[in-house]
Amino acid sequence: WRAALLRQLHSETKRALRRGLENPIDRDDWIRETRTEALALLRTLGADEAEVETLWDTLGDDYFVQYTPSEIVWHTQGILAHAGSPLPMILVSAPAEDTSEGGTKVFIHTRSVDDLFAATAAALDQLDLSIHDARIATSSNDWTLNTFIVLDDDDEPIREPARLERIRHHLIEELDDPDDYPQIVSRHTPRQLKHFRVPTQVLIEQDPANARTMLELIAPDRPGLLARVGRIFMEQHIALSAAKIATLGERVEDVFFITDKNGEPLTDPERQTQLRQRLCETLDV
Template sequence: SILGFSDEADKLAVEVMMHQYYRYSLALNELNDLLMLLFNEIIIDSQQPQQISSINQHFQRCNDYLEIKQPDLFEHTPSAMLEVFYTLACDDSLKGVRANTIRALRDNRHAIDDNFRSDPDNIRSFMAIIRNPQHLVRELGRMLRYGILGQYIPEFGGIIGHMQHDLFHSYTIDQHSLRAIKFMRKLRFDEHKETFPQASKLIDRISKKDILYLAALLHDVGKALPGEHEITGSEIAHNFCIHHGLGQIDADLVVWLVRNHLLFSQASQRIDIADPDAMHHFATQIGDRRHLEYLYVFSVADIYSTNKKLWTSWRAEQMRTLYKATRNILRRGLDNPVNKEQWVEEIQQSVIERLKAHGYQEQEVFNLWANPGDEYFLRESVDTLVWHALALFDHGSSDKPLVLISDTSDVTFEGATQVFIYMKNQPHLFAAMTAALDQLHLNIQDARIITSQNNNALDTYIVLDENGEPISEPARLKKIKITLEKTLANPAEYSELIQRRTSRQLKQFEFKPIVNLSNDPFNKRSCLEVIAPDRPGLLARMGKLFMEYELSLDTAKILTEGEKVDDIFYLKDKNGQPISDPDFCRELQDAVIETLTEQVELQATL
């Protein structure tokens, strides 16, 4: 027990404490609103004559504040409580609510029960607020502060003040939900159109924005209940939509968004976008362009309103790329998948045509590539392949490692910095590269490991700096290049490079690593997923482990979420096949857990 709080079945003691803290904070905000309005009315406005005019049968305007005409209005007409917020949403000239009206709301909000929620007039009033074109977010926030929103949607009331003790979620769940709606509304403004061009373009095309707002309001209500919150939340959303008279098509879309609100963001970090089979499977999950557009906008809003730091330039690029690739598949039709071999051939011919302008012939180009496999051409763009080829022709037969750092990354285009290395493949290569990049304070977002038929490594690492941005300073780019060339000259000595300390903040979060091993049916390889505390040197330790177990790495998807990493490694055994021996699988999983635990313990001593 800490400060009188203890761990519960689904909450840490600190989460219980902070839940209570935020609840009290909300109550104090309500009291503060009431007192400040009261002081204003008694002290400041008392010096001036009251200007009162009727708004409707229930409300009047008093010095530009909404006021109930009768003190007992909500007692005999409870439905007028929702009318307060609808009236405010529709009238720009009203500054807020009079103190006596707030007191009346506080005293009568207990009357919002099942009978109240089933009243057609109240249902119409709530949906009118949701569909208000001007002040939806402001009035939802006011409803939250005055205890009306949580009373009207009890499941939402359960998440008010609910927080998660991690570095991933910056806000309580209720505030996150309202911020997501606010973000969607702001996509219309020029500032957001520049930062979120694709989402801003789509929001103008979406006619029924209330579907997005309802999904945002309800998408996390399941977090206060047992079970997977997406499934629980979708069941709540289904009942809510039917109860509130949404048509079947619109209700189905709200439910689908709530159930799948993590699908797009997770796929953008995990799926191999260059893999036609994996992309076709994802497009099948989406179904059609309408669902794609709604889910893309929702996913951007969900990520940004969870934690602004999560919206890195690389994540933005991945999200947009996945959206466009999925849109193209849906345009072509799910019954007309891409022919992988034809796609590779078209890419190769496009590169060869570009290289002919530099004086290189087709056979020279194929000799240079030395059959790196289809994955190389599927994962890289034509521009990148041309860039690689020109550098490799210049490099010639030199035995020195070639290190290229892309200078095309630009914050304006929300990209990342691309590091390409070419040299004879060696067992320590991945471990040495990840250790060196870690020591340079670079965060790896993606690793594409390619080995040609003549045992040359053509590896690409996508990196961001410690602030989640591409590297643009010439001096730093030069330092990175020199450091990597020195490291790759003798990769077996990589272990000496792991010296960076764990921040004091990250040291507060420790948990046992989680390791899952499965087989990828599309590409005949094994998929190793690792969830562990974020610590410097983890990737280097993983690289060493792969070397010890004679595993070859195809691709790595690196994802850091707050205090933890959720990395995926696509592996093959020494025979180029998926890992199939059950005993070997268990041994590998145990070794990964032991290795990562040792790294966490080592960092704790630094």
């Protein structure tokens, strides 16, 4: 996984140096180039361009910054093919056979509902999978666009087709009924933990431009960490609107954009203190 991060850093650095550091790529240009390349690929696959553009108009600009053209093609084909189904759409993909690094990708597209993140993290932990990276986002019409990069207990990607299908099937079963989410999270059984001397750090700031609160979590990595965080969010009646999860070696640096269940930022100092203490108490055991 670390090798994959370094490969990505190397690739993006070369791209920046070719342009010249005095000519950083414009965000609008980046989005336009990504959409153009992805649409060209979809066109060769026989996709309906009108359907594609209608879908993309709901995804927001950040989506086209976060994902590569090939990932967008993968998502778009899956979403359009799944249209009309009442079940969550789950895509699972292993790294290419000639790639020794990276992780298995899990993409979830379903209605945005309370505690989806908590239930997903718990469901993945039940499969003995560790989340090493995640991008949590919501489209303008309240559909999730959640991607998780997972590894097994040996820190290896899952490649076996049968196991990939079991992951997909398990997530569909667990996430198809939001009424079951509290039960899924509460029955989560944590795997064996080590004692860590480095204390958890929690920073809470306001994001007034987007009417939400930003929570930054820095902690040593351990099995089931995100399942624990999701459980606390559920207990504290917190809604997650976006997140960027990153595992850097033995440490996680996660950023969550949160509100209360009414969509209001967490501005009450007492509630912020309670949330911070609950995270530290749970993660520092």
